[in-house]
Amino acid sequence: MIRLSGPRAAEIVRQVVPGFDTETSRVSHLAKIRHPTTGTVLDEALVTLFRRPHSYTGEDVVEISVHGGAVVPSLVLAALIAAGARQALPGEFTRRAVASGRMDLLQAEAVADLIDARSRMGHQVALSQLEGGLSRRIADLRNAILDLEALMAYDIDFPEEDEGTVDRRRVTEALDRTLHALDGLLATGDTGEMVRAGALVVIGGAPNAGKSSLFNALVGRERAIVTELAGTTRDAIEAVVEVRGWPVRLVDTAGLRESTDIVERLGMEISERYLADADVVLLCAELSEELAMLLKRSQTITSAQVIPVLTKVDLRPMAVEGWDSTPLVHVSARTGAGIDTLTERISSSLGERFAQGVADVPLLTRERHRKAVAAARSELAAFREAWAVNDPPSSVAAIHLHAAAHHLGELIGSIDVEDVLGRVFSTFCVGK
């Protein structure tokens, strides 16, 4: 589909579809598309006009559904450019939708998240954000702060007024309520980021333990290089998979052991870094004694949930003597035994790691959101402190309130924020 937006959209389309009805909105017409100067017929297409403001961008929009393929779309595009259109910038349609008030910045980000969603969880959260869940929550908090600001302004303007003086308890209560709500929202940041980027599940353990084979078994296709030489996987390999509904970044690392080979050692440093950042670690070894030792060692490297995995169970009996710590999972990448139990364990470990469920939407899903909410929170806390001792006087303290409201306004995009817009839309794809 080729989409045009802007005040000249209909006029430009008239040049490639002579006689195009520019009056009837939201009705599809089957029409021949012609080059504007040569008149050559390029395609037969469905052409639909959406008159402003009832369109995606809020401007006049024309959508042309052409036959796909390599040639037709580019010929039609060239014809439209010859007729006066220009190619859109990445995210420009959505940016225009924000500019005309069709959606706010948080909803625009949700459009990108919806397209990029790699799991049902990601899809669900993005959809709720697009529908305005997070926007309403932020707007409510901002309104509460603006109310306080108004109260302060009244206090500053009429300090001697008898009934005009502000009820101190009312202010303190409203403040605490808002601070509490901001804290609650900040607490969703971990889960929000996980839903968008995926939880980090790292496969670690001894070299040759069968980590790459397990990685392949979990990813479900040959992705990592599997060999019989110890220390083949020198870099970390990553795949994005869905594990029982959880969006997961699964990482295969080089084994944990001493090495003199400099390249391999580099790989191990990378492993340790991954292990340190992990949400869940699948710690692999062939023998239970080795696994017990690794488990001890891993505790100094990571604070993640560690699942001990005994590999290659097709080679030996499952009975494990003297194992009394965290329950083991026995797997065989070769036969597929234990893989289901392992995904079950990954899922429950993620459930523990991300106690804040996805059902508790809205969630803060980006660094940008967390920074803005944290900044608003700290301004509000600064105001509370100043207000409690009434020094500096209200007029000075109120500056903090103003700043807090500003941070939240910037988050929604309800105030002029050119540089924020630039940052948000730079990651969009063309045509959205």
Ligand SMILES: Nc1nc2c(ncn2[C@@H]2O[C@H](COP(=O)(O)OP(=O)(O)O)[C@@H](O)[C@H]2O)c(=O)[nH]1
């Ligand atoms: N019998 C058996 N062999 C396995 C299994 N998983 C891996 N291997 C073998 O063990 C060797 C090392 O496997 P690899 O996945 O490269 O281990 P890594 O070094 O930990 O990544 C290879 O020869 C694999 O074929 C398994 O479940 N059963």
Ligand SMILES: [Mg+2]
């Ligand atoms: Mg490997």
